[in-house]
Amino acid sequence: MKFVRVVAMNVFCLIIAASCNGQQADSTLLKQAIPYAAGITPAAIRSKLEVIAGPQMEGRETATRGQQKAADYIVRQFREAGLQPGANGQWEQFYEMYADTLLAGIIRVRDKNYYFGQDFITDLYDSQAETIDADHIQYVGYGLHSGRFNDYAGLDVKGKVVLVREGVPGGVPREWGNSYNKLAAAREAGVKALLVISPHAKNYSLLSKERIRRTGIYMPGEKSTAPNMYFITPAMAADLLGKPYDDSLFDNRNKNLRIPVHVRVPIHIQLDKKSNVYRPSNILGYLAGTDKKEEVVFVTAHYDHLGISDGQLYPGADDDGSGTSAVIEIATAFAKAKAAGHGPRRSMVFMLFSGEEKGLLGSGYYISHPVYPLSNSVADLNIDMIGRIDPAHERDTNYIYIIGDNKLSSELRPLNEMANGLTRFKLDYKYNDPNDPEDFYRRSDHYKFAQRGIPVIFYFNGTHADYHQPGDTVDKINFSLLARRAQLVYYTAWLIANRDDRLSVDRDER
Ligand SMILES: [Zn+2]
Incomplete structure (x- = not known):
């Protein structure tokens, strides 16, 4: 009975559709x-x-x-x-996954200490542990290299500590000034460490101390060859340049900062972190x-x-x-x-x-x-x-x-x-x-x-x-x-x- 039914169905299917x-x-x-x-x-x-x-x-x-x-x-x-x-x-x-915690974060200039989470901050995930001792700092304005615009043109900053400001000058596309582009320009110029003057940096002391001292968990990937990027307060930047700080120091219209500014000053940067394995x-x-x-x-x-x-x-x-x-x-x-x-x-x-x-x-x-x-x-x-x-x-x-x-x-x-x-x-x-x-x-x-x-x-x-x-x-x-x-x-x-x-x-x- 069952067998007969299947045969009958198959015959029927052959007539109406191939996929039946x-x-x-x-x-x-x-x-x-x-x-x-x-x-x-x-x-x-x-x-x-x-x-x-x-x-x-x-x-x-x-x-x-x-x-x-x-x-x-x-x-x-x-x-x-x-x-x-x-x-x-x-x-x-x-x-395996990793999460990094900060062990030490300090920048010392002219025997004065600046602290991670207070005077400067860096993204622990992107930054590599490093200790740098240099005898001068180079300020190069916006630190852009996009299109015909190149703040590094004619400068030898290879292996040096470079200071730049946030943003872009008037008449230049805003995206040229994002962190990614500034970092790319610095890497291309061979910069050792990039200090970025950030107006937001004065709020760092308000951030959760616990949060900023550890990365989220991540998978090991390709290690970046970019220099570390340290975001520093304008007050700290003024100290580094040996100038008295006021709000107009990094104002666009301030002509007192002739770029590039070369400051002979000993600087010590220490960033140390530990990777925890999960x-x-x-x-x-x-x-x-x-x-x-x-x-x-x-x-x-x-x-x-x-x-x-x-x-x-x-x-x-x-x-x-x-x-x-x-x-x-x-x-x-x-x-x-x-x-x-x-x-x-x-x-x-x-x-x-x-x-x-x-x-x-x-x-x-x-x-x-x-x-x-x-x-x-x-x-x-x-x-x-x-x-x-x-x-x-x-x-x-x-x-x-x-x-x-x-x-x-x-x-x-x-x-x-x-x-x-x-x-x-x-x-x-x-x-x-x-x-x-x-x-x-x-x-x-x-x-x-x-x-x-x-x-x-x-x-x-x-x-x-x-x-x-x-x-x-x-x-x-x-x-x-x-x-x-x-x-x-x-x-x-x-x-x-x-x-x-x-x-x-x-x-x-x-
Ligand atoms: Zn979800």
């Missing part, structure tokens, strides 16, 4: 997925999210105790779900496929958030506790299906990134240190914020933004739309527009996969008033929406993992 076979096979696959989707419930997701966005996780900032606690919790959930450790036998893929992680849970085991389908979210700042907890319930909880439940559903004899044909990797809020660092690390060959990585379905409603959908809340689905594979949108036949959302493609100013396509972890030519879908509810605020709390989550959105991701992942043909890559919009 595939669609028929896909809809059969989807039906097999339904019993296990029933476990992706509002209550199950709530129980995870209440822990992940709870106060004991301290806002899950990357490279903090809260992030490690969240990692431990997620690993327990993956293990209980029946997944295998997915990072070469480990649950976590660790990567080891945050991405968490990988693995479910082996059956006959297409080598091919891997990723379902991802990020588990880090903003931590605690100025005594305020940023719980990140929507961002991205919602995605983290959803990935755990989707993984659980796939593992249950496998235990019941419906394991995925392709392997599944459920991955939770850290470092997202710091600039997609965890996913960036993964993609440059992949555990599974990128050539066998079939797709990444990434979830970042699916538990809330944005202002544009307050009347019709039955929606989800779909981003990136049509950029690399023409087959992905039809599959996601077929999966949505079971969840019945209005799929909003607004942010898929390459000209959209928000540029969400490039703003979460999936983009690292897309850049490598791996098809992606980014599932997203849009932003709202609590985005990146302490008010992103669990009580504002719409759990029935969240669970159904998670089911959509689950069904789409099921189709990608179980179809005969691997998802094609036939487009290239990165």
Whole structure:
């Protein structure tokens, strides 16, 4: 009976459309997925999210105790779900990050000391530790070298300490005077250290001492060859030049400063800092496929958030506790299906990134240190914020933004739309527009996969008033929406993992 029906259907399909076979096979696959989707419930997701966005996780900032606690919790959930450790036998893929703290920051001129955070400041991240002893300072006005304009023309400042003022003279484009351009001009001229007279510098003593003495965490990158840039107060600058300070000293109309000014004076600069090493992680849970085991389908979210700042907890319930909880439940559903004899044909990797809020660092690390060959990585379905409603959908809340689905594979949108036949959302493609100013396509972890030519879908509810605020709390989550959105991701992942043909890559919009 069954056999006859299939034959009849195939004959029918041959007559009406060439693609009918595939669609028929896909809809059969989807039906097999339904019993296990029933476990992706509002209550199950709530129980995870209440822990992940709870106060004991301290806002899950990357490279903090809260992030490690969240990692431990997620690993327990993956293990209980029946997944295998997915990072070469480990649950976590660790990567190194750094944060620098100031040890010493002092400039001494004519036996007078000037202090970091009071008389001058420098960006600890951009600046290298250095000790400089020189016997003179060269003042070169604005320190510009753009177009035909060159304050360094005819001057030998190689290896010297140079003093410049902020901004640009009248009639010159303002952007010539930004820090980046001044630093580039100084580097080109071979300057050893650049002192910039900043009218704002007198406010440095008001800044948080704690904040300015440490960098944020960062990944080791290429070390800059630019000289350090020290922003100093106008009063300190007047001292260096041996002039009495008043507001008009650096006024444009003051003709007393004949440029260049060469001041013979011993100057000692000491900047010392220490790098602290941190080891945050991405968490990988693995479910082996059956006959297409080598091919891997990723379902991802990020588990880090903003931590605690100025005594305020940023719980990140929507961002991205919602995605983290959803990935755990989707993984659980796939593992249950496998235990019941419906394991995925392709392997599944459920991955939770850290470092997202710091600039997609965890996913960036993964993609440059992949555990599974990128050539066998079939797709990444990434979830970042699916538990809330944005202002544009307050009347019709039955929606989800779909981003990136049509950029690399023409087959992905039809599959996601077929999966949505079971969840019945209005799929909003607004942010898929390459000209959209928000540029969400490039703003979460999936983009690292897309850049490598791996098809992606980014599932997203849009932003709202609590985005990146302490008010992103669990009580504002719409759990029935969240669970159904998670089911959509689950069904789409099921189709990608179980179809005969691997998802094609036939487009290239990165
Ligand atoms: Zn965020």
